[in-house]
Amino acid sequence: MKKLMTLMLLLAVSSMSFAQKNEVKAIEKALKNSNFGDAKSAVVSAEALIGSMDDKTKAKFYYLKAQALYAEGKGTDANIDEAIVSLDNLKELESKMGKLKYTQEANVMSEGMVYTFLTNANNAFTSKNYKAAAKGFEKVYRMSPLDTLYLYYAASSAVTEQDYDTALDYYIELKNLGYTGIKMNYFATNVETGEEELFPDKAQRTFSLKAKLHNKPRDEKSESNAAEIVKNIALIYVSQGENEKALAAMSDARSQNPDDIGLLLSEANVYLKMGNRDKFKELMEQATQKDPDNAELQYNLGVLAAEAGNSESAIKYYNKAITINPNYVDAYTNLAVVILAGEAAIVEEMNGLGTSSADNRKYDELKEKRSQLYSDAIPYLEKSLELKESNIDAAKTLMNIYSALGETDKFKTMRARVEAMEASAAGN
Structure with missing residues (x-):
């Protein structure tokens, strides 16, 4: 009786082995005819038996499964992702077996897939299909994990697409990998x-x-991208209302890189996005101490001071920015804006005067004061226009100032220039 049972067991095992090979052969046959639909159906049937496959058959199955799902690049995203996993499973299995029968063929297939993914991703990015580009670059990275640059490209594409949830996943993965992008x-x-x-x-x-x-x-x-990655993680958290997570991400990064001014500026930017302008200013001032010759930092502090109504400080910061970078167009423009901001109070006071002799004298004093404001602003506007000839706002402001000051020739010259700018803009 025992012998009979053993014989029956052997027959069952042989039958199962025969079934496995038949299913695998069915995949192979469908692939030879490029019938990927039948190949995928055969994959499903064979996969039900994978638990009892020997390693040799399993390795072949993984290779054929990858081919069936990839379908020469015509598979769905989900199928292609599964094909990549199948190739990885094959390589891992044959590495353990110590016999690389299908690994070499799998490597050739992988190289072709990587080339196709990269070409498609680049084309998608060029045509501004950023969603497809992100998917493509991610696939390149999954196929070639040492090329972390492509995961960075995937994250950048997802951000451009405004798919922040996907971008966040990529950025967190990059951060955990210690990616810097330095080369x-x-x-x-x-x-x-x-x-x-x-x-x-x-x-x-x-x-x-x-x-x-x-x-x-x-x-x-090249410069490190670490600060940009952490900044984007934090900003995405802010956009999701996860302010605590945003600050935690920045705190963690800065604790590891206390002297990285890029991270300091990123944290300041996070506070600005959160509406905490006081903390933003505090961090910006810390940044200027670490990098006193950074014109942009001085300019940003000038913007903050101007928005807070502190004209004196704003002028100081803008002048500092110009001292560092004499060609800083926006600093010249904003200096003029700060100076001219005082005009509103003067005009309001002028309009509130009566017709008495004293009021008339006061009116003349205020008129002279306003003219002086105009004169003080002119050099900065002229310099701004000199550095950026297309600065139509500076040109219009100068035109109006010349008109108010009665400088007819300069007014006419500037008016002609403004009209030329407007005509050029309309033509474009």
Whole structure:
């Protein structure tokens, strides 16, 4: 009786093994005919038996499953994601087996998939289909996990698409990976043009140097993206109303990089988004102490002071920005705006005067005071217009000032300039 039972068990095992191989062969046959629908159906049938497959059959199944689901690039996103997992399962299994029968073929398939994903992602990004671009770049990264740059591209694409939930997942993954984006950039000067050019890698530059097409090689590390990543995590949390999580993300990053001014500015930006202007100003002032020669920081403090009605401080910060960067157009413009902001109070007082002799004298004093404001603002507006010839706001303000001051020739010249700007804008 026992022998009979053993024989029956052996028959059952043999029958199951035969069924497994048949299902796997069905996938293979459908793939040879490019019948991906039948191949996927056969995958479902074979997968029900995977628990009893031997490793050799299982490895082949994983490879065929990936082909069936990928469908030469025509599979759905979900199918393609599953195909990627199947290839990973294959490589892991054969690595444990110590026999790489299908791994080499899988690697060739993976390379083709990566090329296709990257091409499609780049094309999607160029055509502003950022949702597809994000999906594509993520797939490139999943296929080639060492290329974390593509996960960064996926996050950037998702942000541009305003798909903040997806972007947040990518950014958190990047942060946990310790991604910085720092890389070495390889430059050399073109002998013929005299212009410095960036090379894709060191090997290509070396070749060009040996060919004497370039000289003066220079290496330069790119800036870290760590601050941008943490900032975006925090800003997405703010947009979701998760202010505590936003601040926790910034606090964690700054505790690890206390001297990183980029992170300090990012935290300030988070507080600004939350409406906490006092904390924003405090952090901005800390930033100016760490980087006193940063014109943009001085300018931003000037904006804050102006919005708070502190004209004296605003003028101080704007002048500091100009001292650091004499070509800072916006600083010149805003200086003029701060100066001219005093006009409203003067005009209000003038309008409230009566017709007595004393009131007439006061009116003349105020009129002179207003003219002085105009005169004080003119140099900054002229400089702003000099640096940015298309600055129509500065041109219009100057036109009105010249008119108020009775400087007819300058008024006519500026009016003609404004009309030319408006005509050009209309033509575009």
